[in-house]
Amino acid sequence: MHFNFNSTEPIYLQVASQIEEAIFTRNYAEEEQIPSTTEISRDFHINPATVLKGINLLVSDGLVEKKRGIGMFVAQGAxxxxxxxxxxxxxxxxxxxxxxxxxxxxxxxxxxxxxxxxxx
The missing domain is CATH 1.10.287 (Helix Hairpins)
Structure with missing residues (x-):
């Protein structure tokens, strides 16, 4: 992942679109765990709330599911x-x-x- 901090596109949308692209290209398979909010925010120096906002878009679209205490996973059928x-x-x-x-x-x-x- 890489982010353009000078873009007019908000970072949370960049997070969502990059994870979505990784699912589409099958870099993340169905039922595979995706990087956590903490990992992404730490690795790319992004506010965790911003990362979570992007991931939550994918959750609401049914592409990612949260498994309490375990992490975020690519949803079946994503x-x-x-x-x-x-x-x-x-x-x-x-x-x-x-x-x-x-x-x-x-x-x-x-x-x-x-x-x-x-x-x-």
Whole structure:
């Protein structure tokens, strides 16, 4: 993990997104323990409350679960949830824009599909 303290993105969101990315890339497997709030705050000189705020976002999204007295673990099904979430974001952020631009350029659906196949 590394954090950009000069970024406009809050540190707690950076914590959440980096752990989420590690789950998505399977650096943290389902049911595997993730670094503790204390470890992250100590290693990266971040306030523990800030780290906890980021991790709590993942808990509320169902990606991480707290096991009292043991630690934080990647939740069962977390990878699938992230794939579903990212596919929807891909659709919203990329596909919708590509289709809109294709319409402005008067590219037919068939032509667009041909272009996508060529790019694939």
């Amino acid at each position: 990878y699938e949830k992230l794939v579903k979430k990212r596919r929807e974001l891909f659709y919203q952020d990329k596909v919708v824009q590509v289709v809109a631009e294709a319409k402005r350029l008067q590219i037919s659906e068939e032509e667009l599909l041909d272009l996508i196949k060529r790019g694939f």
